[in-house]
Amino acid sequence: MAAATLQGTGNFPARPLQPQGQKRSARDAAAGGVLASLRRCAGAACVAFAARNDRCMTHDPTAPPQERFSAYYADRPPWDIGRPQPAFVAAGDRIRGRVIDLGCGTGDLAIWLAGLGRTVTGVDFLAAPLAQARAKAAARGVAVNFLQMDALAVGSIPERFDAAVDCGLFHTFDDAGRAAYVAAVGQLLEPGARMFILCMADREPGTQGPRRVSTGEIRAAFQDGWEVESIEPAVFEVVPGIPGAEFSPGGARSWFVTARRTA
Numbered sequence: 058m059a060a061a062t063l064q065g066t067g068n069f070p071a072r073p074l075q076p077q078g079q080k081r082s083a084r085d086a087a088a089g090g091v092l093a094s095l096r097r098c099a100g101a102a103c104v105a106f107a108a109r110n111d112r113c114m115t116h117d118p119t120a121p122p123q124e125r126f127s128a129y130y131a132d133r134p135p136w137d138i139g140r141p142q143p144a145f146v147a148a149g150d151r152i153r154g155r156v157i158d159l160g161c162g163t164g165d166l167a168i169w170l171a172g173l174g175r176t177v178t179g180v181d182f183l184a185a186p187l188a189q190a191r192a193k194a195a196a197r198g199v200a201v202n203f204l205q206m207d208a209l210a211v212g213s214i215p216e217r218f219d220a221a222v223d224c225g226l227f228h229t230f231d232d233a234g235r236a237a238y239v240a241a242v243g244q245l246l247e248p249g250a251r252m253f254i255l256c257m258a259d260r261e262p263g264t265q266g267p268r269r270v271s272t273g274e275i276r277a278a279f280q281d282g283w284e285v286e287s288i289e290p291a292v293f294e295v296v297p298g299i300p301g302a303e304f305s306p307g308g309a310r311s312w313f314v315t316a317r318r319t320a
């Protein structure tokens with residue numbers, strides 16, 4: 058991803074999505090009107106966007122979440138490593154039965170679990186990664202029920218699950234969103250069912266990327282109707298070489314959380 062060349066002075070009129078002379082990616086072109094309204098940058102250029110009182114949709118935490126994630130998916134997002142995160146692979150034997158993957162993105166975790174014989178539903182609020190997920194599942198010959206919906210609304214799903222997995226969604230919510238999210242997921246899980254979360258830890262230096270989460274915040278989020286069984290140090294691997302998405306060597310310092318539904 059090349060840094061955007063910023064043009065214009067004074068009142069900072071709207072600038073093109075891509076610097077002149079740089080080709081739009083096929084996915085940008087396919088997304089047409091939607092992404093044409095988004096601004097994207099390449100990490101370091103964010104500073105320039107901010108200084109110009111302008112907005113970078115991928116890095117501005119105040120941008121509406123759907124627009125922010127859409128902008129990421131116009132290119133390869135840092136988290137989209139093409140395979141399940143190692144923390145989930147290590148926990149695979151404990152993730153059993155009917156599984157729901159919340160914020161499933163392009164589906165690698167959901168598809169891997171389905172390949173292990175689990176009955177898997179994947180939920181994401183964006184059509185673009187779900188289209189990729191469906192194509193991958195078809196290519197690999199596994200069945201996954203991919204649903205486009207807001208994770209805050211999953212309580213409306215009539216089905217019940219034995220496990221919920223969350224690879225990188227929990228840490229995207231603000232305090233109010235986090236509470237609503239945990240409550241919604243709780244409606245899907247009967248007592249004894251478990252939720253597994255990989256989220257960025259407060260052990261990860263810097264402020265780029267997702268919100269850092271402390272063990273105290275995790276315990277507070279699951280204090281009603283849940284037992285936090287374990288919070289283990291883990292890493293969140295990312296696609297190397299994406300400006301603005303550089304983390305600790307080996308992967309962003311993270312927590313792998315196992316919480317059991319008790320009520």
Ligand SMILES: C[S@@+](CC[C@H](N)C(=O)[O-])C[C@H]1O[C@@H](n2cnc3c(N)ncnc32)[C@H](O)[C@@H]1O
Pocket residue numbers: 122126136137138159160161162163164180181182183186206207208209223224225226229
């Ligand atoms: C950090 S990405 C992780 C994607 C995937 N789990 C992975 O590991 O590759 C977070 C995903 O959650 C989705 N997402 C964010 N907020 C959401 C919400 N409120 N409801 C449903 N999906 C959401 C985004 O579109 C994105 O695909």
